[in-house]
Amino acid sequence: xxxxxxxxxxxxxxxxxxxxxxPFIYNGGKAGKAPVPELTPKAKEAKQCVAPKPYxxxxxxxxxxxxxxxxxxxxxxxxxxxxxxxxxxxxxxxLLEKWxxxxxxSDASTPGATGKTYYKSLQVTCMECHSNKSKFCDECHNYxxxxxxxxxxxxxxxxxxx
Amino acid sequence: MTVDRRKFLKIAGLSAAFGLGGxxxxxxxAPGELFASAGSAVPVATNQxxxxxxxxxxxxxxxxxxxxxxxxxxxCHRVHNVPNFGDNIKEEMKWIWQESYEHLFPSQHNExxxxxxxxxxxxxxxxxxxxxxxxxxxxxxxxWRREDGVVMMDLHRCIGCRFCMAACPFGSRSxxxxxxxxxxxxxxxxxxxxxxxxxxxxxxxxxxxxxxERLGVGKIPVCVETCQNINVHALxxxxxxxxxxxxRKLLHSRYSIRRKTELGTEPKVYYLI
Numbered sequence: 001x002x003x004x005x006x007x008x009x010x011x012x013x014x015x016x017x018x019x020x021x022x023p024f025i026y027n028g029g030k031a032g033k034a035p036v037p038e039l040t041p042k043a044k045e046a047k048q049c050v051a052p053k054p055y056x057x058x059x060x061x062x063x064x065x066x067x068x069x070x071x072x073x074x075x076x077x078x079x080x081x082x083x084x085x086x087x088x089x090x091x092x093x094x095l096l097e098k099w100x101x102x103x104x105x106s107d108a109s110t111p112g113a114t115g116k117t118y119y120k121s122l123q124v125t126c127m128e129c130h131s132n133k134s135k136f137c138d139e140c141h142n143y144x145x146x147x148x149x150x151x152x153x154x155x156x157x158x159x160x161x162x
Numbered sequence: 163m164t165v166d167r168r169k170f171l172k173i174a175g176l177s178a179a180f181g182l183g184g185x186x187x188x189x190x191x192a193p194g195e196l197f198a199s200a201g202s203a204v205p206v207a208t209n210q211x212x213x214x215x216x217x218x219x220x221x222x223x224x225x226x227x228x229x230x231x232x233x234x235x236x237x238c239h240r241v242h243n244v245p246n247f248g249d250n251i252k253e254e255m256k257w258i259w260q261e262s263y264e265h266l267f268p269s270q271h272n273e274x275x276x277x278x279x280x281x282x283x284x285x286x287x288x289x290x291x292x293x294x295x296x297x298x299x300x301x302x303x304x305x306w307r308r309e310d311g312v313v314m315m316d317l318h319r320c321i322g323c324r325f326c327m328a329a330c331p332f333g334s335r336s337x338x339x340x341x342x343x344x345x346x347x348x349x350x351x352x353x354x355x356x357x358x359x360x361x362x363x364x365x366x367x368x369x370x371x372x373x374x375e376r377l378g379v380g381k382i383p384v385c386v387e388t389c390q391n392i393n394v395h396a397l398x399x400x401x402x403x404x405x406x407x408x409x410r411k412l413l414h415s416r417y418s419i420r421r422k423t424e425l426g427t428e429p430k431v432y433y434l435i
Contacts, residue, residue: 072316075308077378119379124358152363153317155243155354 035139043129043136050079050118050125061148067120079118123154131157212311212402213372214430215386216409216418217285222396226283233392234258234285234385238370241384243354243361245345255336257370258287258385266421266433279435285397287385288313288334288370289421289429296326296335305367311402311430312372322365331425335369338362402430 003009043049049056051063070076119125130136133156141148165173225231238244238258247253260283264271290313297306297313304319305326327335341364345353354361359375362368373383381387382399389397400409409432412418418432 068318071378072314072318075310075374075378121358123360149363153360155357155360157357 032143035143037137037140038132038135040129040132040136042131046129049129050116064122064126064150067122071120077120079120080116122150127157132159133157134159210309210403212430213290213377214311214400214402214409214432215287215372215383216398216400216412216432216434218396218398218412218434219279219282219284220396220434221394222285223278223282225392225394225396231392231394232260233388234397235260237384237388240355241359241373242371243342243356243359244368245342245353245361246349247345248349253339255338255342255368256286256334257368258285260284261286267419269422269424270419284433286332286334286421287431288372289332289427289431290370290372292428292430293426295329295331295427299325299329301325310377312374312377313369314371314374315367315369317360317362317366317368320366322367324367326367331422331427332429335367337367338364340364 056063067079127133133151222231235258239246239255242257244255244257247255262281263275263279263284264281266284266286290307290311292307292311294305294307294313300306301323302319302321304316304321305313306316307313322337324337327337342361343353347353373381373385376383383397386397386399389395398409398412400407402410404410412434413432416434418434420429420432423429
């Protein structure tokens, strides 16, 4: 068997492979650091979001989706953190069970919902505390490669350019 | 087997009778409600509100003649982040707007009509019809009539097909041909003007929502509130199901007209002339 043009092909293959692997080599085989949402002083002071933190981390999108459905479709504009959360049949059984396991295993010390009533609004209620969209929302969303289209319509709070 | 003419006719007759007796016959002779008119069959609870508006055009025109009043429109557009596209009619966003009497009431117009109304700028907004054609044609159910009578829009779901615009006989719906945030800056300083209300995105239809976001927290529509605040009281908002409400009393005591009632959409915006 004759290997034609080996002088060109072999170095080419090696260079190609190096280029392909360069991002992995550059990062030393480690994953990039996951960003942690940054809390504003106001959010820190409040201590408690509309639901416990692990819940919000995992399911804020479902919560927002439910809010949108309830506000727009059913005209229900207030959210009671005790009554309206997961134990009130808002989610299907599977999600409920997942959530139960989640809260009992990973972070049982998280304080429960406060029972306070909130106005269901991303733009008014959420962004009042989390007024730092670029640090609180975008960093994580960019890291995970998700691009929610909330801000096509909803007005984001003005942030001080640092 | 041979079938003679007589036997064949018997069988055919019996089959036809059997066929007609089935579901087909019911459908042919006693058709159920057509899908197109199904919109009106909404059960009304005893304490169900039915929001409606009365526009006292006498007071409104008086105020307009005094000083070009446009407070209701300005307030609505400010609160709902409705952009101004200037003279470009194609891109005009209509939530509440002015239109001549002839255009609003084409069937009521005649050449000898009173000077009190002739070519006078009337106020128009979405009629929040009881039998809204826009809702019947919407393929994504992104517009529908709520039980309290408000014809709502779910802008998250609108795909911008503009069927509703074609269906609405009142021209109450507008399409976002471009991003409303890119409206001319000189006409829209500090847009969005209300940081507590969303704007729209390119490619959705929008219209007056009877201030659903204010009704939800126990307030009246902002146009009505503004009209009251400047002490004109030309716009009156209330519950049609409540016999003691101001609008019911007004409708009882004064003669009112509505737009294009012959179309059967049952508008809920009443005009006192």
